[in-house]
Amino acid sequence: MAEVHETPHHSDDVQQHLREVQAALARHKVVEELVHRQEMPKHELVENLVHKQHLAELATRLDKLHPADIAYILEALPLDERLEVWDLVKAERDGEILLEVSDAVRESLIETMDQAELVAAAEQLDADELADLAPDLPKQVMEDVYLGLDAEAREQLRAAMSYPEDSVGALMDFDMVTVREDVSLEAVLRYLRRFDELPDHTDLLFVIDRKERLRGVLPVGRLLINDPDVVVSDIMLTEHLTLEPGDSADEAAMAFERYDLVSAPVVDSHHRLLGRLTVASVLDFVRESSEAELLGQAGLKEEEDIFAPIVDSVKNRWRWLAINLVTAFIASRVIGAFEGSIQKLVALAALMPIVAGIGGNSGNQTITMIVRAIAMGQVAAEHGKRLFRKEIGVALFNGIVWGGLLGLAAILLYRDIKLGMVLTAAMTLNLLLAAFMGVAIPMTLMRFGKDPAVGSSVLITAVTDSGGFLIFLGLATLILL
């Protein structure tokens, strides 16, 4: 995409843009309030003009901004102001901006657009961009857009939409420069001069044969440092990372990080060049998946529009709360089973949350570390025994030190040596349980080919809560009563 927009000179500038837009909106609002509240019919005309002038100024300002910056501003504005700004954005820029905003904000914008506006916005986009937007567009809109595409774009769109979300196919684009291997660099340079612009991130030219099969890649750097007489095949690289559309985006991203790539070719099973993956898509993917993981850990299904209506927030969060309610209820029934013991020794009620809580924290540490290591590909099934040994060692140490300390505190508080000893023993046992499950849960999920990041934390907390209460109250009942 040609960037004719004002790219900020400095990374703070986008904050500056936001403040300016907010100030312009505020001015506009003051005028509007004057018109509406004070009802000055005489001045109405004048103020209406002032008002229109403010909006026109704002529109001009927005025209100059990069689509990503407008997206940023839209995300940072509450719904009413967001829609006001959205109305001021030129229709032909709607598509590129919709691509940049977060899912939740995109939804709020699409809701306000009619069929014709959406079709017009979508028609501005490339096939791979369209594929990203497609799930959020009404079906009728996509059908209209599809009919307007040429055969190649239809094929690309169909291909891009057919790959699962976390695959290379879903992230690749089709913008690239291809050359033949038997031509001189001189010819390549002449060929490039016929372009109006090169696709973004063109650090490689792709060398293909007549059947579109990838023969190698020609780094632009090599094109520049070599003599124009040299032939492409003499300096092209044949050993270079080549992806297939079905490859996992996560592994591709790690390869980009490891080898510091800017772009990589994507080929089909016959080694025909389909498209390419660029570091820009990889960077977006890495950011988005780590965001999703952070949100997922707190049980948020997706990034929330912080200005979303209450009902949207409730929908985004209810699943996790429901699951936790069930696990909390189970833990509560475990306690319920020992009500007799608690009645006899009420100190148990005060001490039991400590056993459960510390177990949960420690288990979460273990599981987080192992889930991370699995994600980085550092854990193999045969490491299980070694990991168990280590975590159990850590748990024993912590149980004796922290559990001992707490036991001492309990003895001092309740003047009951046996109670303190039971507390220490229960804490150690619950830490051992946490360590064991902290290794076993992700390793088992991995063995069954499931993503260990999903739900690990709920599971471990459920185990250490109910387990902690059971161990502590059970031991106390056996030994103290």
Add this chain to the structure above:
Amino acid sequence: MAEVHETPHHSDDVQQHLREVQAALARHKVVEELVHRQEMPKHELVENLVHKQHLAELATRLDKLHPADIAYILEALPLDERLEVWDLVKAERDGEILLEVSDAVRESLIETMDQAELVAAAEQLDADELADLAPDLPKQVMEDVYLGLDAEAREQLRAAMSYPEDSVGALMDFDMVTVREDVSLEAVLRYLRRFDELPDHTDLLFVIDRKERLRGVLPVGRLLINDPDVVVSDIMLTEHLTLEPGDSADEAAMAFERYDLVSAPVVDSHHRLLGRLTVASVLDFVRESSEAELLGQAGLKEEEDIFAPIVDSVKNRWRWLAINLVTAFIASRVIGAFEGSIQKLVALAALMPIVAGIGGNSGNQTITMIVRAIAMGQVAAEHGKRLFRKEIGVALFNGIVWGGLLGLAAILLYRDIKLGMVLTAAMTLNLLLAAFMGVAIPMTLMRFGKDPAVGSSVLITAVTDSGGFLIFLGLATLILL
């Protein structure tokens, strides 16, 4: 860096490398065991040869791998095997590999190297790479290396080490191509042909004047599509993201994402060109900071070498456990204050963890969402009121629905309508407390210029635990007893 190494054809290949290295180590181990256990002196010589041959094969294989792949293999191997492989790596590659491994693994490797080996390894590196490694090297080693540098490299090293860890200065490198604005593209092309290779990620040539001040940037794409007669100043861009070394790396990374950049110039306050930031460093930074955040949420200070000795793990984790012990102890004392009430109505003991637990979960959802939004720059101080209103709405809804459900369950279980009503009321109040603190804690930390991601989760859980017990047991004492 010239990549003469075998870059994998496919992103899975590195896993393949790892398996091969592990197989080679296993073969080697079998031979070793034969030699040691069965004590066959006759064959010893033969087996020693076989053994040496295995190691030589492995060394040859390692030679061909990309340093990042060797780093990956080292991280995935338990300590003893890791050191065995490390011994086989050619000394002149030690530096680049040390750069690639995680901090914890780096430490384990450096511990086994002597002064001379470390100096030799460090001398292979560029100034910016050396700056990354410096904190992990013994002081004496750094002094030796420093003495071996030329004046320019010393200056660069000093500069790179003087910037805080999360600044652009700490991430930038000094590898770049500069040109003058009054020359033709023909001249630029001739100049570039004199290079043996261009620095990685050279998508921009930097246009500087005689005083080294940055005048603009010339995208390589523009160099390629324009006529050789054109003069640099006619086609260079003067509006382009320009960073300063003191800029926050986080904001720079977001700018790279927004504008899909590959590299950006770094200038001093006089606009003199100091270096550049590349997307490779940005990608590493984004991955590392999201890792750190994920680990931090579970209270792990840093990425742990999963094969680390127990004592290292204990050190990495104890702080968080200590803090949680204190908060759990406080919650326990809150319960302790109501022991009389619990003794009278022991159902309270079984129900109270539900109130505290759901409050904690809900509070963590709120705080995670707001911390994310603050990190993305979407929250301004003046949004506070609006956010409070929304979160309190969500909490009220959840309190009435989920709290009502639980209240019903309590009524059925304990045949006590008043108890159920107290439970519902306590849950709603604790959810309101969680919502209020979930907004207030990060907004307050933000207002005081602190990073809201640090410690938010501990704080909210502490509040909802003690608060939940206090509210539920307090209400019960007032109403039921």
